[in-house]
Amino acid sequence: MAKNKRDVDAKVKKAALEETAARLFMEQGFEATSMQQIARALDVAPNTLYWYYASKDELLVGVLNRLLSQTLQHLPAMGGLPLKAQMAWLLDELEQSREMVATVHSRLDQSPVIRAWHDQFHQFVESTVIFALKTAGVEASRCATLATVATFLVEGLLAHPHSAHQRHDILEWFAASAGDQLGGAAV
Numbered sequence: 001m002a003k004n005k006r007d008v009d010a011k012v013k014k015a016a017l018e019e020t021a022a023r024l025f026m027e028q029g030f031e032a033t034s035m036q037q038i039a040r041a042l043d044v045a046p047n048t049l050y051w052y053y054a055s056k057d058e059l060l061v062g063v064l065n066r067l068l069s070q071t072l073q074h075l076p077a078m079g080g081l082p083l084k085a086q087m088a089w090l091l092d093e094l095e096q097s098r099e100m101v102a103t104v105h106s107r108l109d110q111s112p113v114i115r116a117w118h119d120q121f122h123q124f125v126e127s128t129v130i131f132a133l134k135t136a137g138v139e140a141s142r143c144a145t146l147a148t149v150a151t152f153l154v155e156g157l158l159a160h161p162h163s164a165h166q167r168h169d170i171l172e173w174f175a176a177s178a179g180d181q182l183g184g185a186a187v
Contacts, residue, residue: 013052014052014062015066016042017038017042017049017052017053017059017062018059018062018063018066019066020038020041020042021033021038021059021060021062021063022063022066022067022097022100024037024038024041025060025063025099025100025103026097026099026100029099029103030056030060030099030100030103030107031103034056035049035050035056035059038059055113057107057111057113057114058113060100060103060104060107060114061113061114061117063100064097064100064104064117064121065117067096067097067100068121071090071093071094074089074093075128078090079132079135082175083132083133083136083174083175083178084171084172084174084175086132087150087153087154087171087174087175088167088171090154091154091157091158091167091171094154094158095158098158101155101158101159102159104117104118105118105155105159122151125147125150125151125154126144126147126148126150126151127147129143129146129147129150129151130143130144130147133146133147133178136178138178146174146177146178149174149177150174153170153171153174157170
């Protein structure tokens, strides 16, 4: 079915809103960025933003979904890489939005919308890691635990300063832990 101009315009406007909000959230921080500032940057009336998102928290979720969607477009190409390389790639991708990761964690207890997004994100990451582990031959009974550990490793590395050497060692440890399930095969 063909899309009418109104549908196309709405998608274009929503994309512009999310991209502008992402830029301002990363430059100024979530708390320091008001809906009015975002509207001003878009050259629209502030109430226009509420046609698309009922709150700034919902806008943050829209921004996070957009960024995650852009990252996921590259995920299939990572499938053939060892687990350590896949996790390093994911960390590099998410590192670009480090400030928003901190915002999500700081708002978990304040916003049901952000809490729900965070929980769904964890489920997604864990199911993706479980699939990668099973594909690599890891025993099914161990995959869920390893996926939870991987999710916590990614969040921890994003939330806390660390050196490239520490990151390398942590990812090496995780890959070795998963590799132990494969009889030492490279993951």
